Amino acid sequence: xxxxxxxxxxxxxxxxxxxxxxxxxxxxxxxxxxxxxxxxxxxxxxxxxxxxxxxxxxxxxxxxxxxxxxxxxxxxxxxxxxxxxxxxxxxxxxxxxxxxxxxxxxxxxxxxxxxxxxxxxxxxxxxxxxxxxxxxxxxxxxxxxxxxxxxxxxxxxxxxxxxxxxxxxxxxxxxxxxxxxxxxxxxxxxxxxxxxxxxxxxxxxxxxxxxxxxxxxxxxxxxxxxxxxxxxxxxxxxxxxxxxxxxxxxxxxxxxxxxxxxxxxxxxxxxxxxxxxxxxxxxxxxxxxxxxxxxxxxxxxxxxxxxxxxx
Amino acid sequence: xxxxxxxxxxxxxxxxxxxxxxxxxxxxxxxxxxxxxxxxxxxxxxxxxxxxxxxxxxxxxxxxxxxxxxxxxxxxxxxxxxxxxxxxxxxxxxxxxxxxxxxxxxxxxxxxxxxxxxxxxxxxxxxxxxxxxxxxxxxxxxxxxxxxxxxxxxxxxxxxxxxxxxxxxxxxxxxxxxxxxxxx
Numbered sequence: 256x257x258x259x260x261x262x263x264x265x266x267x268x269x270x271x272x273x274x275x276x277x278x279x280x281x282x283x284x285x286x287x288x289x290x291x292x293x294x295x296x297x298x299x300x301x302x303x304x305x306x307x308x309x310x311x312x313x314x315x316x317x318x319x320x321x322x323x324x325x326x327x328x329x330x331x332x333x334x335x336x337x338x339x340x341x342x343x344x345x346x347x348x349x350x351x352x353x354x355x356x357x358x359x360x361x362x363x364x365x366x367x368x369x370x371x372x373x374x375x376x377x378x379x380x381x382x383x384x385x386x387x388x389x390x391x392x393x394x395x396x397x398x399x400x401x402x403x404x405x406x407x408x409x410x411x412x413x414x415x416x417x418x419x420x421x422x423x424x425x426x427x428x429x430x431x432x433x434x435x436x437x438x439x440x441x442x443x444x445x446x447x448x449x450x451x452x453x454x455x456x457x458x459x460x461x462x463x464x465x466x467x468x469x470x471x472x473x474x475x476x477x478x479x480x481x482x483x484x485x486x487x488x489x490x491x492x493x494x495x496x497x498x499x500x501x502x503x504x505x506x507x508x509x510x511x512x513x514x515x516x517x518x519x520x521x522x523x524x525x526x527x528x529x530x531x532x533x534x535x536x537x538x539x540x541x542x543x544x545x546x547x548x549x550x551x552x553x554x555x556x557x558x559x560x561x562x563x564x565x566x
Numbered sequence: 567x568x569x570x571x572x573x574x575x576x577x578x579x580x581x582x583x584x585x586x587x588x589x590x591x592x593x594x595x596x597x598x599x600x601x602x603x604x605x606x607x608x609x610x611x612x613x614x615x616x617x618x619x620x621x622x623x624x625x626x627x628x629x630x631x632x633x634x635x636x637x638x639x640x641x642x643x644x645x646x647x648x649x650x651x652x653x654x655x656x657x658x659x660x661x662x663x664x665x666x667x668x669x670x671x672x673x674x675x676x677x678x679x680x681x682x683x684x685x686x687x688x689x690x691x692x693x694x695x696x697x698x699x700x701x702x703x704x705x706x707x708x709x710x711x712x713x714x715x716x717x718x719x720x721x722x723x724x725x726x727x728x729x730x731x732x733x734x735x736x737x738x739x740x741x742x743x744x745x746x747x748x749x750x
Binding site: 263264266267270293296297299300301303304306307309310311312316317319320321323324325327328559560 | 579580583587588591592595596604605608609612613616617620621623677678679680682683694698699719720722723725726727729730731733
């Protein structure tokens, strides 16, 4: 008897003693020598594994690990918690603590971005096949530049208002926070950053570089198309977009962090938005040091993964 | 429970930890064969779990998802550990020799079965640990490892076979002589 799939299952069932006794006895009696030898090996391994003592954490280890995780998640230490204790800086939500730094970064990027040429992303959808769509992209990119610039400039104004609203929201949120002292600092920093980002640009394309690309309405069946377009597009399309002020809202930052957690040393870029079968989706692109590109699509604002494309 | 945590209920954090941390630790300890490294992996696993809690859609049990994160975290850390050791070997030969001797010494003090588990190829090791040591149903192991149930069975079968062969080799007198030399 050879180790066919059925034989393996039977031998495993006999070794694990999952068969009724009578059935097991009959089955074992019918085994040939090779199968008996296999059964003995399986039993030997299972017996050795059964001898292992249980692996358990000590109470001290549980406390240490729990505290480390709480600290990392900014949940505070349970043992030190008291109702009237003054909240510490570490208990502020991480995205609020990150606001001053990210606000300053966004302001810097915006200022650098002002005056640079607007960029456009080819529209997606409407084609029956990937190759047809791909050629559409080339045509669209070549012929709709002026329209795209106008659209981006218009989006820039919308973006401009969104920036101010985001900062206002963050400031209000921070001001209402029970963590009064650090929140005041955060609010002041964000107001300052907001003031810096809403300065008008001379060419009327305020913040256009910062506007996330809208990849349009796409069906899940068009994901290859998205991959092809993101792949085809040069890095210049994505520069600095990861610091888009739109990322200041919590959901965006969470999505961002999720991606950063995916791989050590991976470069991540926020590409823009797309509507995948009616779901508003955030599109990110990561590039491993090995050059492997992955495209992530998350449903905003919950960051639920919609799709992962490895072109 | 994750929904409660996401809604800001910190008590849910404690409940999740209490319900799962020992089992996650057991898996990590078997994979990593080092207590401190296993504790680090447990920590990393739960941090990942809570940070990505919003991604959990409830299509599988929380424990299944948690085991998957744990197994991936442990192997990821082992890979990083190996890379660091390699770098250390090339950077500082003398230091590495000391570390290697210490590692062998500690390995020899552990039961043969633990060494045999450690020596299993990764794909068989994970199946054996989750199924035979942790007692997870085959369906759950398949979900955790994202492979078909049939593949889990064949990996278990082959994993146990390799394990039994390793135990035979580890009990070989010539191998014990090496351990004895180190103990002296």
